[in-house]
Amino acid sequence: TVTTSPLSASPTAGSLLSAGPVPARHALPQAIRELASQRRAVILAHYYQNAEIQDIADVIGDSLDLSRRAANTDADVIVFCGVHFMAETAKILNPVKTVLLPDLDAGCSLADACPAEAFAAFRAQHPHHYVVSYINCSAAVKAQSDLICTSSNAVSLVQQLPADRPILFAPDQNLGRWVARQSGRELTLWPGSCIVHETFSEQALLKLRLDHPGAEVIAHPECLPNMLDLADFIGSTSKLLHRAETSDATAFIVLTEPGILHQMRLKLPHKTFHEVPGQDGCSCNACPYMRLNTLEKLWHCLATLEPAIELDEAVRTRALLPIQRMLEMSR
Numbered sequence: 001t002v003t004t005s006p007l008s009a010s011p012t013a014g015s016l017l018s019a020g021p022v023p024a025r026h027a028l029p030q031a032i033r034e035l036a037s038q039r040r041a042v043i044l045a046h047y048y049q050n051a052e053i054q055d056i057a058d059v060i061g062d063s064l065d066l067s068r069r070a071a072n073t074d075a076d077v078i079v080f081c082g083v084h085f086m087a088e089t090a091k092i093l094n095p096v097k098t099v100l101l102p103d104l105d106a107g108c109s110l111a112d113a114c115p116a117e118a119f120a121a122f123r124a125q126h127p128h129h130y131v132v133s134y135i136n137c138s139a140a141v142k143a144q145s146d147l148i149c150t151s152s153n154a155v156s157l158v159q160q161l162p163a164d165r166p167i168l169f170a171p172d173q174n175l176g177r178w179v180a181r182q183s184g185r186e187l188t189l190w191p192g193s194c195i196v197h198e199t200f201s202e203q204a205l206l207k208l209r210l211d212h213p214g215a216e217v218i219a220h221p222e223c224l225p226n227m228l229d230l231a232d233f234i235g236s237t238s239k240l241l242h243r244a245e246t247s248d249a250t251a252f253i254v255l256t257e258p259g260i261l262h263q264m265r266l267k268l269p270h271k272t273f274h275e276v277p278g279q280d281g282c283s284c285n286a287c288p289y290m291r292l293n294t295l296e297k298l299w300h301c302l303a304t305l306e307p308a309i310e311l312d313e314a315v316r317t318r319a320l321l322p323i324q325r326m327l328e329m330s331r
């Protein structure tokens with residue numbers, strides 16, 4: 001049996017009620033599903049979430065999939081099991097809905113690397129540039145951008161921009177370099193990077209390739225250029241999963257956060273997936289921000305409707321424009 005607190009079905013009543021004790025671990029998945037249905041909540045989860053969160057989510061996807069789902073949902077409450085910029089994007093798209101993030105400290109090194117004031121000064125140095133920002137940035141940076149992109153659509157969006165217009169790309173320099181190479185466009189880059197994707201060891205990758213001849217190396221474009229040079233396929237998390245499904249290879253060396261291996265192994269039990277350790281053999285390839293979310297915190301946010309994302313309305317309306325432009329241009 002599942003113990004849940006006696007909550008009202010009204011999504012606005014939660015914060016006024018005490019959540020009661022967190023159900024026992026074995027009962028949590030069912031308790032979360034029951035609460036989600038009482039709240040008319042949709043649970044969106046990124047591929048880098050813990051397996052147990054992915055297993056109870058309504059939708060699992062990459063940043064683009066999840067923003068599309070957030071844009072189209074008719075749920076009253078959106079629970080975003082991901083990081084802050086993802087939940088913030090959902091709130092930008094849905095100002096009247098309650099958007100919850102199980103742990104408000106789930107940030108992103110890329111978003112942190114690009115403070116809004118410093119970005120404003122950078123833009124002022126390049127007044128004629130068209131500003132393309134990776135979705136991994138704050139609402140305040142989105143509000144200063146002409147177009148948002150994700151790793152899934154960045155190349156195609158940049159290719160659609162007028163050839164005579166210089167482009168400023170922020171905040172991920174590794175993604176930016178890859179997009180520049182793929183699109184043939186010159187990009188002025190903001191010097192940000194992802195602490196997770198910069199950690200993979202080239203030596204460990206070369207050894208894995210020797211140990212598993214025939215294994216395909218698949219990589220996220222946030223990786224450093226020397227690692228991307230060794231990859232057979234580069235793409236967003238959804239594209240990496242799709243590649244594993246459609247490639248003839250039966251073994252893969254995966255250069256991205258290992259949370260995605262859960263879906264790869266579930267969908268393709270007859271194929272083998274190897275993760276790549278970080279330099280010094282550390283397991284710092286797990287995103288410390290993504291992993292802050294837990295089943296307990298997910299249950300708690302549904303029980304209390306907190307922590308909820310709040311945004312300044314002027315920033316939200318300005319940040320909405322480049323997100324809408326992205327959704328229109330990547331239909």
Ligand code: 13P
Pocket residue numbers: 061062063064136150151152194220222235236237238
């Ligand atoms: P995707 O858009 O590929 O899911 O990437 C999100 C992310 O944060 C990668 O580190």
Ligand code: SF4
Pocket residue numbers: 083107108109110136194195196197222257287288289290
């Ligand atoms: Fe940010 Fe990197 Fe974590 Fe993705 S993996 S959320 S880019 S810190």
